[in-house]
Amino acid sequence: MxxxxxxxxxxxxxxxxxxxxxxxxxxxxxxxxxxxxxxxxxxxxxxxxxxxxxxxxxxxxxxxxxxxxxxxxxxxxxxxxxxxxxxxxxxxxxxxxxxxxxxxxxxxxxxxxxxxxxxxxxxxxxxxxxxxxxxxxxxxxxxxxxxxxxxxxxxxxxxxxxxxxxxxxxxxxxxxxxxxxxxxxxxxxxxIAKLGPDPLVGDVAEGEERFVRAVRRRNVAIGQLLMDQSVVSGIGNVYRAEMLYRARLDPHTPGKAIPEEIVRGLWRDWVQLLRIGVETGQMMTMDGLDADGWRRAMASRDDRHWVYHRAGLPCRVCGTEIVLEEMQARKLYWCPTCQR
Known part of the structure; x- marks a missing residue:
């Protein structure tokens, strides 16, 4: 999708x-x-x-x-x-x-x-x-x-x-x-009233407040909340997996248990990643790449993501095998060591 x-x-x-x-x-x-x-x-x-x-x-x-x-x-x-x-x-x-x-x-x-x-x-x-x-x-x-x-x-x-x-x-x-x-x-x-905030629509700061309130009042796994279009608009499987890894968040953590500063960090990361995606046409989620690394990442999804579509491969940071599981009938990729 x-x-x-x-x-x-x-x-x-x-x-x-x-x-x-x-x-x-x-x-x-x-x-x-x-x-x-x-x-x-x-x-x-x-x-x-x-x-x-x-x-x-x-x-x-x-x-x-x-x-x-x-x-x-x-x-x-x-x-x-x-x-x-x-x-x-x-x-x-x-x-x-x-x-x-x-x-x-x-x-x-x-x-x-x-x-x-x-x-x-x-x-x-x-x-x-x-x-x-x-x-x-x-x-x-x-x-x-x-x-x-x-x-x-x-x-x-x-x-x-x-x-x-x-x-x-x-x-x-x-x-x-x-x-x-x-x-x-x-x-x-x-x-539109039923949709969560979109960083490219309306006031970004207001969107952040809406997102923080929607996440922190729910006793639902953050891996589910990020895919809920009434909580935040536009995030799908790829961005969900990558944002959770970038935040080092266990996908099963209830929203209400996540500190406010981390929830705000998730929103701000989505603001950044969405803008990159619109500008480049690629869901680029890797950080700190040099010029050659950026070119490789733009050329191949294998070099573009931290965990998405990497089930069974070693985590790029800790070497732990990336896990693939189903969450609400959608594939979820995550690192059980980095995201604890």
Whole structure:
């Protein structure tokens, strides 16, 4: 499931390519036909996200709410104005990102899926592209690359497209979302009210206070609380495991038993990690890396995390075998020595 950094990246791309433009909306698959009819022809006026949910506003205060869930993805095609604060080169946006920037070979960093996650950070540019925006890192085909200048427009529908958003220059196709609904302002407000604080939304200090109160009043394991979107927005399996390790916290410690300064440290760490994720497109959680170490980490998940996906391997600090267990049907990685 996409974590918070991915959804913020996608939202910023919508803000640059769709906001202020009239949008033709259709449902090639047919499952969103009524909603598409409501939205068709309206101008997109705002693109926002909180945690893992994205909200696209159209004129007359009509909203489209999208939650990608486990399998959802956006495909962008056409003339894409890349946001320099989120753009990364090569193919997809979310966990990996945008093709098309030419930098010296020595400055390129390719990950283990062959994708360059750094090289397009820079000035905005327009490019004819086909870009997959999701958390997935495999399973894409030749459509991931630069589209030919003479490619048909609009692009042909491929697969089960729930929603197609189309301007005169840019196309966005949505596949496989958990939620996709037209909603009123009151309905959107009700959804957001149930979500925990997001460091990139609203006042960061206020978000910290909300997070501290939500954690310290609960007799629930911190490993569960960090995944509870009503406690804090955007954290998924990867960030959960890494944040707990970075704080040297046992995942089973009840929230109310954790000292306030440690809870505040968790929030501030999430602020930092989320910003890094949005800027780079990678869930980079390693500290103190030199230039070569940073490049290795950007190139391979094996060098990017302290404990996530390292079950059975020695802890990078103490050498203890990293444990994998299930917590509420989700995989949890942790070090039983460092996190005691």
């Amino acid at each position: 996409p974590e918070g950094h991915s959804v913020h990246r996608i939202t910023r791309q919508f803000a640059r390519n769709f906001v202020g433009r009239p949008v033709a909306v259709s449902s090639p698959q047919g499952r969103f036909a009524q909603g598409a009819e409501v939205l068709d022809g309206r101008t997109m006026t705002r693109a926002e996200s909180v945690g893992k949910q994205m909200f696209l506003e159209f004129d007359e205060q009509v909203w489209l709410r999208v939650h990608l869930g486990l399998y959802g993805a956006w495909d962008f095609a056409g003339e894409v104005l890349v946001d320099p604060t989120i753009a990364s080169a090569n193919g997809r946006m979310g966990q990996t990102n945008q093709r098309g920037t030419d930098l010296p070979e020595a400055e390129r960093v390719f990950d283990d899926a062959g994708e360059n996650s750094l090289t397009s950070i820079g000035a905005p540019r327009r490019a004819r592209v086909h870009v997959r925006m999701s958390e997935q890192t495999s399973g894409l085909d030749e459509a991931d690359g630069l589209a030919a200048d003479d490619a048909p427009w609009p692009p042909p529908v491929v697969g089960q497209v729930r929603v197609r958003l189309l301007t005169d220059a840019t196309c966005a196709d949505l596949r496989g979302p958990t939620a996709c609904a037209v909603q009123t302002p009151d309905e959107i407000a009700a959804v």
